[in-house]
Amino acid sequence: MPDSPDTPDTPDSTGGVPAAGAVPQSPGHEGATGTPAGAHPSDSPNGPDSQPPTMVKVSINAPQFQVAAAHPERVERGIAVMFVLGLLGFAGFGAAYYQNAANYWLGGSLAVGFFGLGVGMVAWGKYLMPRGPFSESRHSAAPTEEEREAFLTDFSSRGKVAVERRGFLLKILGVVGGVFGIVAMFPLLRSLGPLPKNMFYVTKWRKGSYLTTSDGRRVHVDDLDVGSVMTVFPQDDVGGAMSQTMLIRISTVNVITAADRKSWGPAGYVAFSKVCTHAGCPVALYQKLIEELLCPCHQSIFDIGPDPDHPGWYTPAMPVFGPAPRPLPQLALYIDRQGYLRAQGPYYEPVGPGFWERGAQGIAQ
Amino acid sequence: MIDSLYRWVDDRLNISGGTRKLLNKIFPDHWSFMLGEIALYSFVILVLTGIFLSLYFVPSQKDVIYHGSYLPLDGTHMSEAYASTINLSFSVRTGLLMRQMHHWAANIFVGSIVVHMCRIFFTGGFRRPREFNWIIGVNLLILAIFNGFLGYSLPDDLVSGTGIRIAFSILEALPIVGSYLATFLFGGNYPGTAIIPRFFILHVLILPAIIAALIGAHLGLLVKQKHTQFAGNGATERNVVGSPMWPIFIAKTNGFLFLVAGVTAALGAAVQINPIWQYGPYVPYHVSYAVQPDWYMGWLDGALRVMPSWEIVFPGHMIPNAFFPGILLPGITFTLLMMWPMLEARIRNDTLEHQILEEPRNNPWRTSIGAAVLSFYFVLFGASATDVLANYLQVSLNTVLITFRVLCILVPLIVGPVTYKICLELQHQHRPTKTKRHNIVMRSAEGGYSTIEVQARPGDERTILPPIPVDAMILVNDDGEPILADGGPVTVGAGAGPGAGSGRGNGSRGLFRIPRSYR
Ligand code: HEM
Ligand code: FES
Secondary structure, three states, X not given: OOOOOOOOOOOOOOOOXXXXXXXXXXXXXXXXXXXXXXXXXXXXXXXOOOOOOOOEEEEOOXXXXXXXXXXXXXXXXXXXXXXXXXXXXXXXXXXXXXXXXXXXXXXXXXXXXXXXXXXXXXXXXXXXXXXXXXXXXXOOOOOOHHHHHHHHHHHHHHHHHHOHHHHHHHHHHHHHHHHHHHHHHHHHOHHHOOOOOOXXXXXXXXXXXXXXXXXXXXXXXXXXXXXXXEEEEEOOOOOOOOOOEEEEEOOOOOEOOOHHHOOOEHHHEEEEEOEOOOOOOEOOEEEOOOOEEEEOOOOEEEEOOEOOOOOOOEOOOEEEEOOOOOOOOEEOEEEOOOOEEEEOOOOOOOOOOOXXXXXXXXXXX | OHHHHHHHHHHHHOHXXXXXXXXXOEEOOOHHHHHHHHHHHHHHHHHHHHHHHHOOOOOOOOEEEOOXXXXXXXXXXXXXXXXXXXXXXXXXXXXXXXXXXXXXHHHHHHHHHHHHHHHHHHHOOOOOOOHHHHHHHHHHHHHHHXXXXXXXXXXXXXXXXXXXXXXXXXXXXXXXXXXXXXXXXHOOOOOOOOHHHHHHXXXXXXXXXXXXXXXXXXXXXXXXXXXXXXXXXXXXXXEEEEEEHHHHHXXXXXXXXXXXXXXXXXXXXHOOOOXXXXXXXXXXXXXXXXXXXXXXXXXXXHHHHHXXXXXXXXXXXXXXXXXXXXXXXXXXXXXXXXHHHHHXXXXXXXXXXXXXXXXXXXXXXXXXXXXXXXXXXXXHHHHOOHHHHXXXXXXXXXXXXXXXXXXXXXXXXXXXXXXXXXXXXXXXXOOOOOOOOOEEEEEOOOOOEEEEEOOOOOOOOOOOOOOEEHHHEEEEOOOXXXXXXXXXXXXXXXXXXXXXXXXXXXXXXXXXXXXXXHO
């Protein structure tokens, strides 16, 4: 491999200007003629085109062909050092791999290898190759009017014979294509998953479901102290993403959150869906002092503190801050004869974020 | 040997005729043209490291109990996807390095695309005839962000799992088709067991293939339409000034590929990224505090946060809250971005071809609009850290959130006019000269200072050479004799005959040809 292709070795060229420059010569001068390939004049929207470029004689000794470096041998030595550094880096990577060394040895040696190679190559291109500038000509991106005309003539004249007279066939072809497009959607889209049906309206909570912890224990009325919380599931869906429910013991007496929820909070226990009504994250943080539930995803806050309008009542997880638009649905609880906490029934509205089919009440049609 | 092999191939594929023009393709020397190259090379690195990762990653949500070399998680339930990523990080040699390089390269990829796009925008590089390349570019940006999100979701850790949950909700929020799309894509209600395998195939096959095809089209158009360039140094609307592909640009750009690889390797070695073993496996009812997605999702996360708690409800139907920040905002953003070249041409009534780039200061109108819009997204990005800021500044979340809602509107309104003014100021300022000149500062006996500008010394000033047209030159030796590949003399004007214009044998010579020693 020659190390500086076609570049004459000009040791301490400081950009001195040799006699033969790169001044374009007019046609006829020096006898240089000929039009380079594709160098048509074209009607540009940007004003009159310049003359088609004519061949110019350029001396290989023109300053543009000299290397940019003032001291090419020094640069060459430097590049060699960088390449050797690259070599050492890659060799080091091999060694580090062999030794099963730590990540920073592996990556560090690899980085040294790449940097050595990269710096060397860039320097080679920048300092040891003709410094330029060079140029090439360009033309309007648009075709000439004649080219356009010729193409359109060919296209439509042949098209008339072959296609337009067979308009009927063309129409059938269109229909066939359309039908194919539609049936192709079946395997591509429809077989991916089930129709939503009532999926977003129901959870696994049923009448009588036991409130069950994530490790499968039923929750007993004595399990929680006032001011503590726990995530519960129906016994047949432990760990379920949609049925996860926040159980909070607010007090020791029956908790009322609304006129139609007088019996939903026995013995100070209230349960709210843990699926945020904003974008579905678990509303996982219970802030005991201020009696709020916080969703860590976008900081929606749901109030479960005393209801200012009804002394003795509590707020049913109303969104008071952040983007969540709706309160967390409340699960009606009761305590069975053995003292276990159970659900009076399913959630009365869809849990989680909104969706198109969900009306204001969110009742399944 | 090389010669006969070359001939053998060339006789069949005609490399000499077809590829010669490519050797002469001129690349402008301005630094800002490297931004697209960074994107290109980080994509190369993504593909290479990604192939490695795909050999060890198991795209499955099957529940397993972990027993591996990372002891803190021993005995923990997790999905196979998460377990295989832990193994990749701790039990596969160079696995952690490849993971971290891949993730860093993804961040650099999207970052360089954004900066590249800004450079094209602010210099007017998208104007006729380059609208197509702009549109391809916007699509590349969308795909890059999207593929980044998919990749980051694959390990099924607690942080990314929460992201998938939000993605489901955003899909669900799409009017009319949302519920269907969500259950189709996830194979049922959230979470299902299908999403990791599906994300995997999208992430490693489908989107990369589309991205690769679009990059091909992007660069193909670049060759066809040639580069834009800044004015000066002999640049006109009818030429391109810079370095030719062979060998100068090839050397520099390959070096640059290695530099980008070096930066990624250094980052992968030294800067931890996405330590999923610290987050733990995804459990639908767990969530970690102060979760931040990758930076390029930050503006969407911020938008979800600052959006007021509105929802449009009408009988039987609703447009959920997440629709506005999660679908409408990116929809408007990318549609406007894509349409911008046409919009600008219409508004400014400028439908001419432009090959010379504008200095941003010289088009204060566009520059200030761009800056204002950009600042809006910066504010949204900042808003993705409301919780961290509230903690850090010891103020209430409430204050921080309200502040950001105000800033979203206020900052662009300020940035726009201020940028406009700055542009005008810059226009009137005289340009700094390229060559640095030393000044002598004198202190007089009284303590006063005065400056003497030093005269330029010979060699100080940059000699601006006229560009040599590589596609229309005949290289001659000292005697004025044309230099040929085989070193023999040539009759001047030999190409002016019937063969002229065919691209071969017309006397037009490439700049760098196979030297004699090769033949
Ligand atoms: C995968 C992502 C991308 C890659 C690999 C890529 C690569 C490149 C490269 C190497 C260039 C030539 C040099 C340069 O101007 O930097 C280029 C030019 C260009 N890019 Fe991109 N780019 C990407 C994304 C984008 C995006 C997001 C946009 C805009 C929305 C865009 C718009 C353009 C335009 C209009 C040009 C032509 C400008 C000129 O000739 O100077 N590209 N691209
Ligand atoms: S998901 Fe709860 S605030 Fe966004």
